[in-house]
Structure formats: C-alpha cells, structure tokens
Amino acid sequence: MNAKKAAAKPARGHPRKAAAGAKSRPEAGIASIDELMAYAYALELEAAERYAEFADAMEAHNNREVAELFRKLARIENRHAEQVLEEMGWVSPPDAPHGGYKWEGFEAPESGDVTELHYLMQPYHALQIALHNEKRAHAFFGSLVKQARNAKVRKAAQEMEQEEAEHVRLIEEWIKRTPKPDADWAIDPDPPVLAD
C-alpha cells in the first residue's frame, strides 16, 4: 500500500476527535507526501497524549466514566498514529521538521483544549470535545488541499480530509447514542468554593 492509499483509508476503525471550524495549517506549505504524513502522525500522537492526560485528570477526581471514555479516545488516536507509520513503512516516528511543526493555532488541531475539562463533566461533554477536535482536523487537511502546489500532496491531503470527515460523522453518531446531561450538571452540592 502506498502513502496516498494510506492517507485515503476511511475511518480507521473508530470515531475519535472533534471541533468547530478552527483553521489550522502549517505556515510553510507542505511539499512532499513524507512531510504531510509526518504532520498527520504528529497530529494523531499529540491528540492521543492529550486524551491520556485528560483521562488521568478525570481519574484523579474519581470521574471514572469520563476517564474511561478519554482512555478509549487515546487508544483510538494512538492506533491512528501507528497506522500512519505502518502505511508509510516507517519503523520509527518521523523527525519533526526543522524548527518544529507549525500549526496555525497554538497546538496541533486535534489536541483537546485543557481548559475545557470540568470535574463533573459527563461522557456527552467529552464527546463534544472530541467532535470539536475532529472538525478542526478536517479543516486542517481541507486547508492543505487548498494550499497544495503539488498534485500528489493535494490528493493525499484530500484523502485525509475525507477520512476526518468520516471521523466527524462517527463521533456525531456516538453523541446521538449518549445521554444529554441535565441543565444543572455542573451544580455541586458541596462546591469547592468557600461560602460565606
């Protein structure tokens, strides 16, 4: 299987990520398939690491249900990162470009925002974070498609974009199966704020 095929494979098995239309793109255009896939690898790996951190944070606060969901998302993203390696025939992770990866936002587009967590959050909220991240990843590859000056890179980026669209769809399905929290989900009868 060649790199473009790899990039093209739809929904690597599972839903994952999330997010709303943020535009991310490397500052300097991507010139080769290797470079594109190095970005794809970094994006998946950073997402996996962030979800694992989220799971640890929720575990520390005994919110086991959400911790388990983040763990699952971390496993899915890790698998995606491994698939990039397999598809490219890379035996070890690619080197970061000189000066590091350049994302348009502060971080890779699939990495969840730390400040979105809440100790009382429910699976529904975790999936909203994932959805937001998937949408940002989709926008990221979409913007690479527009920028690509090389037909092969454009095609591979298109395949990645389609794949991310599929992930968005899968997360949306997952959300439909997940109970919506009550309006007072964040109300803590024993809040961490000094009262009076």
Added chain:
Amino acid sequence: MTTATARPTVPISARDFKSDYNPIWCPGCGDYSVVLSFTRAFASLGLRPENTAVVSGIGCSSRIPAYLTSYGFHGVHGRSLAAAAGLKLARPDLTVVVASGDGDGYSIGGNHFMHACRRNVDMTYVVMDNHVYGMTKGQPSPTTEPDWNSKLSPGGTGVRTFHPLVIALAAGANFVARAFSGDPSGTANVLVEAIKTPGFSFVEILSPCVTFRPEQREWKNAVRPAPVGTTNDPARAARYIMTDDGFNLGILYRGERAPYQPPMGRGNKQPADLEKGFAI
C-alpha cells in the same frame, strides 16, 4: 582515587522529565500545560534531570516539582526565591528554575521578588498567574482586578493591581517575558530563552484557574503576540509594558547585566571558617 562518572549521551526527551505522579489539580487547570512546557524546554536545552532543580513555594502552581523528574524542592510559602538563590550559589552547575503563583510570588513573597531581581542570580523565575489564590479557595491576589466580585471580596477589593513585569524590570531583572499556558510550545520557547539568558529571568505565565475564575477560559481569545520585539532598553520596555493590557505575549526585555557572583573564595568555605570572620 577519583572515579570519573561517564556522562550519559542518550538524548533525553520531554517525556523523561515527567514524573510518575499524576497532577492533583482541577481538571481544566492551566497548570497542566505548564508541566508540558517545562518538560519541552528542558529537553530542548539538552538538560538532564540530575543537573536541573525546580524550587517552589506553596500553592496549586507550586506543586509542579512533584510532577517533574529533576531535583525538586517544595518549599515554604513565598520563600522559594531565597531557597533557590542559596541553591544556585552553592551549586552553580545546576540549572535552577523557580515556580510560583501570584499569591506565593507577589503577596507573601513580594519582597523576595524585588530583591531577587536586584541581586540577579542566574536562575529563572516562573510565576503561574491566575489572578487568584487557587489553593486556599479563591481569595483575591495582588493581580486580581479591583472590581472582581466574589463571596470572599464582595464588591471587589477596590485595590489597584500589582504590575509584576514593570516591577521586575525596575528592580533589575535581566529578562522579562509573558507567556500563556494554552500555548505550551510558545511557552517552552520562552523558557528556553529565559534559561539561556544569564542572570535573573522572570517569566509570567497566564494560567487559568477554571475553578475560581472560570471566565479565564476566555484568555485563549484575548492573548496575542506583542506587537513590539525584544528590547535591551529598560526604559523602552517599561513604557511599553506599562501601557499594554496584560495579554501581549513574548520576550519583552533582555538585558546584559552580569549575573551575581559571590565574592571570590566564599563559595567553598565551611561554616566554621565563616564564623571566624565574625569573631570580635
């Protein structure tokens, strides 16, 4: 016989600087990302845990040494700079980074802050500023807005805020920067420069407290790169910092003062020898 210890040559990654302890912070706290920035900065500088020390005071932010693999000293409230200066002068071979919060660093530790800037010992001082005392449940700190209304400060304190960057500059810090926890790579780059710059480097990291200041989640939309570059002219830097709104990020000042060195020969004396100097 002297045994030369072979220096390990395997490059160290950011992950090697993380400890096995999971942070005990509220989910959503900005300080999680500061751990990431510390580890990335240390790895990028090619430091090794055994040559690196992170000293802190008390507060949520000051828990950070426990989450890193390096020497760590979780000290006394407001006194981290005194402990760190002693360490650096006794062990100049170590890279010393001090971690604090706006309560720890500007209230109880405010006096140490000014004199540490003035003394200019070669170390980096990081203050995770969330404009509140997080650990003790939400009291206003010196950087809290005067009109911040809470159960503990009804109607706000009415007291104008402390301006840490200008104070650092006026007191003699050799490097002054502002970073944002939500930008872990940008913050790591600032930390790299702070550590590389000789003398006392001061880095304010805006790090939201989502529990007591949930509105700080919006900081990610307020921060932006400072429209001016780094200057070595303190007057220019002061003019600029005095008029910014507290959300401009970057290295705002880098000076050329030589770091403090203890007078020759004092460093390796035993306490008994020092006492002789005080005998009447």
